[in-house]
Amino acid sequence: MRIFIAAAVFALIPRISWAEFSEDIEKPKPEFSRQGDRVTAKLIPRGKSTSVLIDFEVSGGKLTKVSGVDFETAARPEVDTKDFRSALFMAEVAEISPPGAEVKVKISSKFFSSSTQYHVFNEHLEKPWMISEAGNIALPDFLQELVVTVKDGGPYDSDGAADGKIVFTGGPRDSFWGYAVGTLFIRFFGVFIVLGVLMIGMIVSGKIFQTMEKKKVKPAEKPKPPAAAKEKPKSPAPDKKEVSPEMATAVAVALHLHLSSLRSSATMPLSVPRLDSWTQHGRQQMMEERFLIFNK
């Protein structure tokens, strides 16, 4: 019922009151730094809380500049923002000799995986998005390098001219759903593993503690012969006298009469007696307070 009320409330809200929630709050915002011929981008990718580093290097030319590209400018129906977790980059390469030659653009990061691809964007083409045939090389220290061969004036060059300069736009792509569902299974079974390990730890420690308790109790007990454990003792204790049947009957009757006199003469009411409001309130409060402390 509450859900319907909430839905009705929201349906009646005038559109102008609605908050702007369509902005991309996880948009990576890379910061660039240069060390010699290498340009490093530092950014927090989508789906992460910590920053990653992506290095850009070029062989066969000079890497003059690397900048971030807003995905909105490259958005097309055939691609999904979610697959480009580390944003898009535009790399400018100059001093390509001779014009029309090929350069190798190397993009490396610990954030990439063996299945990461590099997708290239060229807005001047009929199909602007292309999957580059980047080599994916595993380097030491969990580093993954993508090597894209770009021809000056070729389809990957956004300026479209074999002029000794390349403008190369694109970004690393990982399958969003592959990552989401894959990690889901791993994490879900991870919970089982964690609690399973805890369960084993508790079973083992429980057995140890139970053994310790048994050892504590054992020296205090007198050893009983096996027959004594099964049979009731037939002979009375040495200090107890045998009671004759007449005496036993007399004692039983006396006890019965004594206990009968202690019982209320009124029969137990079958129905719950009517309570006044004060008593009811007190009982309710007691019951509530038993569990109130557990409310979080």
Add this chain to the structure above:
Amino acid sequence: MSWDQVLELIKSILITQTGIPHMTGGQVIMLCVGLLFLYLAVAKGYEPLLLLPIGFGIFIVNFPITPLMGFSENGNPELIRFFYKYGVEWEIIPCVIFLGLGAMTDFGPLIANPKTLIVGAGAQLGVFITYVGTLFFGFTLKEAASVGIIGGADGPTTIYLTTKLAPHLLGANALAAYSYMAMVPLIQPPIMRLMIPLSQRKIRMRQLREVTTREKIFFPLIATALIVLLVPAVAPLMSMFMFGNFMRESGMVRRLTDTAQNALMNIVTIFLGVSVGATMKAEVFLNWKPLLIFGFGLLDFVICTFGGILTVQIMNLFMKEKMNPLIGSAGVSAVPMSARVTHVEGLKADPDNWLIMHAMGPNLAGVIGSAAAAGMFIAMFQ
């Protein structure tokens, strides 16, 4: 001074120093939402310890130009922003609440039957399914994780994870979590009756063994060591939880235990509720995402209940001594509400079958399970 000037002055005072001309339709709606939650807390008694301060937080922060959730001119946080920044944003309050919870908790039923930890794990099924489901509706990975954890039915864990991953959803997630925790007696029984035939609901379980004080003292140490080694990301929550429990079980610091259970819990609950409520300003809250969160939260609870029961039924295939599948629903860690629901349903099937203590095992396991799930999500995004 002429009359025109006086009128001009009055107009200027009205516009710049009163809130009346700045009131928006969205704020009126949010005031009504705040009043609704106050009504639920006061008149209906639904989770009043949290819904009352949350409702009041929503109420006070949705008046215009109030210096409550912003920053002053010299950059200092205003009153409720102060509570939020240093309590919630810095993740202090959820951890302190866990300290108090640990001081209240008796792990005896769980220690006596450690198999119920697996039930607590199975009851996290809804968390992960909701996580995938929300992705289809345009939620980001972090938002999806923060919505998914609602099904863990653990308020502090929900707040802790949401603050870390998607703080803009804090209000909606916390409200959904606490609202549905209060509705566990309505949500769970139909699922339990649907999934469990009457013959299985009548299963009687052997009385739990006695748990010694020494075991209860060592349990928090062992549990902390194992959980923190496996999921370091959840160390702040779990270590505080087990610290509180260790204080309780040691029996040597009754004053501290008493403070943790009572005064400290009450203090942080007040600040938490008001801070969470104050995040729900009209310009943040009024959009389609909170509505979806409420819908997914309900689905989350349903699937978690299903997961817990299914886990017990699967375990029974391999065990000689069967467990009553009703205790699977207690894996949803609304302590002790869902254990009570299990007990009541067990009594309906068999008036002589007392399941409350058997259900407390999975109930407490669910607390650890939901914290482990939260730790998994945090680690995923690191």
